[in-house]
Amino acid sequence: DADVTQTPRNRITKTGKRIMLECSQTKGHDRMYWYRQDPGLGLQLIYYSFDVKDINKGEISDGYSVSRQAQAKFSLSLESAIPNQTALYFCATSLAGGSYNEQFFGPGTRLTVL
């Protein structure tokens, strides 16, 4: 079974619609992250959360919001989707503390905004 799961895996929506992408993890990690991947741009950090009560903006948070419902769940919302939010979205998790924390990625959600 996958340790980091994302739902849905694919979604097509229209401009102006509200969309929620969900991420769940069974790794017991405190830290969770949302990234978007665009061709030729690598991954960019949208939001990250170090625990349920600690949520932080990343590089490109405009147009997005998040909710950390529990240690294991971290949702990303697009309140009013626009076409330039078409991208591949990844959730990731990591342990807290230490000099090095590997991030474990989910399989991704491909979002298309028409």
Add this chain to the structure above:
Amino acid sequence: GNSVTQMEGPVTLSEEAFLTINCTYTATGYPSLFWYVQYPGEGLQLLLKATKADDKGSNKGFEATYRKETTSFHLEKGSVQVSDSAVYFCALRDTGTASKLTFGTGTRLQVTL
């Protein structure tokens, strides 16, 4: 600010060829460096890492050495296989930035028979 620059792809090689994917970085502190691999339809997986200067990370026949003097972390493999076809991302985690990673743009590798 922090940044990672990778060679542009795609890189196309024949099986058993030697692979080098260049990566250079800019960081304000003393970063840890990583290579992640993304196979088709999957999320990223950590391939190897190095946490200080002159460290060599290695895994699955891939190697990369942390070169502080040239701010580089080039990925190498002596003999690639078709199963190595994937997108490779160089990334850094700088001191003082908690667990945040800065990624390069990725390099697609295609290995043919």
